[in-house]
Amino acid sequence: MTNNHELAGVTHVNTPALNRFLAAAKPSATYKVMDRVAARRASGAAVISLSAGEPDFDTPPHVCEAGIAAIRAGHTRYSQVAGLRALREAIAAKFRRENRLDVDWRDTLVCSGGKQVIFNALAATLNEDDEVVVPAPYWVSYPEIVQLCGARSVIVPCGAQSGFKLSADALQAAITPRTRWLILNSPSNPSGAVYSRAELQQLAQVLLAHPQVLVLSDDIYEHLIFDGLEFFTLAQVEPRLRERVLTMNGVSKAYAMTGWRIGFCTGPRWLIDAMEKLQGQQTSGASTISQHAALAALSGPQDFIGHSRTVFQRRRDLVVDQLNRAPGMRCEAPQGAFYAFASCDGLIGKTTREGAYLKDDEAVANALLDETGVATVHGSAFGLGSHIRIAYALDDVSLRHACAAIQNFCRTLVE
Structure with a gap:
């Protein structure tokens, strides 16, 4: 017996149904x-x-050499799920040095690219009917990851008249009792918009009044900022939000390491632990070779x-x-x-x-x-x-x- 049947001379195949959240994603x-x-x-x-x-x-030569050296040294086995301690210490030092965040290595997580950071965070916290505020224009994967987690994106248009940036009033209007996350990307893909300290402070005032809302601060383009502007990240600008902000970054854009697939983040310990638990059942951690290369990128010359x-x-x-x-x-x-x-x-x-x-x-x-x-x-x-x-x-x-x-x-x- 087969699952095929004939109808009007056409062969039909009964294919298994996809997960409904995946089926709805683009x-x-x-x-x-x-x-x-x-x-x-x-x-x-x-x-x-x-x-x-x-x-x-x-990719800078010294970073490539670190990857090759890792292979030759036999660093080709599993690492800890959350990442090599040496790399996590370098990540914590980066956040302290560049973003003035008081971060311990235990507050960090290494993932297989920045996209996995986002997926881990949302999958670990979202339930069906939860809402995520996503300013538009947005990176194409944000709403799809929200969809895959069974939640709903609340898209807030931010046109050229606002510099493609979310205002405090627009954020306030978008938040409901079901709002679980705000995704904030600066510098932005696709617009290149950069939030100033004052603009982040205005958003922070709204968020302080809504303690159920977490914030994913996607800083992956942090080092590509022009005209002498200074970069600020939300947890730096408003320390009272530290326990609700996941600050993510990676080596892909700053060090031309897109194919090495290393992203990282820092945030409240309860969220890092939950993301690590999920990652342990998902990828078991990032490539050990790539982690050694990322360590060289963060710890070596920055020219x-x-x-x-x-x-x-x-x-x-x-x-x-x-x-x-x-x-x-x-x-x-x-x-x-x-x-x-x-x-x-x-x-x-x-x-x-x-x-x-x-x-x-x-x-x-x-x-x-x-x-x-x-x-x-x-x-x-x-x-x-x-x-x-x-x-x-x-x-x-x-x-x-x-x-x-x-x-x-x-x-x-x-x-």
Whole structure:
């Protein structure tokens, strides 16, 4: 006997049902674009990809050597679930030194990338019908992780008029008795927005009045901040929130280590313990080799960070200037990260030279890839339409070619 049956000459297969929270989640929009780029390149097409959210630099040599040395020294077995003690001590020292947080190594956790930090935190604390406040534009995975945990995202639009940042009034309006978390990302992916000390203090005043609300402070782009601005994180600005804030970071963006998969965090001990318990049944901990490399990154020379920041600021200036020369596009200079979140509102409703009608920002991004070979990600994937996200983690020559193609695309549109 089989599970197949014939009906009207068509074979049907009874497939097992997916978990309903997974079934409702959407695939990552950025990875879908990256898949399209790979497919076009495999077919021989030339593509300039401005879609990937990773530095184009190589991992610093001393970090790579630390990974190789770890292999040669036989550090290829399991580590403690929460991470190597030496790395956790270096993480605690980083939080004390750079963020002025009074952190002990026991208050830290090492995960397989920043995404696992977020997943562990939300999965360890959310129940069905809980709510998570997510300012938009947001990183594409935030609402999907909330969905996978059975909870509900409360999306708060934060447009260009607010600098793509959440205001205290908007936060107050979004909080209900079911609110369990606020996710705060600064510098922001996709907008590059950076919260000042004063703006964080205003948000903190609202949060102090709502003791049931935890805060996930995603600081992964902390070191990519421009124009001499100073970085602040919420638990630093308002110590009274320390027992409710999970401060997360990692080595992926600051040290060009995306593929090494090391993220880390600090927060209240009860939450760290719960996340460690979950991780013990999930991955059993991060790669030991990668942990040794991350230790070298955090403890070794830090000149790479200043160099990459200078390069990214120069690229930002180049890209913003060129985008603002494209008819129908507007782009404010982001204060951090390596993304330009450009308005394409002036392009919507027009038709391309090849006859594609631009009904929305996704159509704009698709047409740019199809007709110019420039890959971007549509803003609606980040919760805020009529924009496209451009990652300027690419060499200057390629960026100039991409911007010239975008300008030509915009000039040839017809009403």
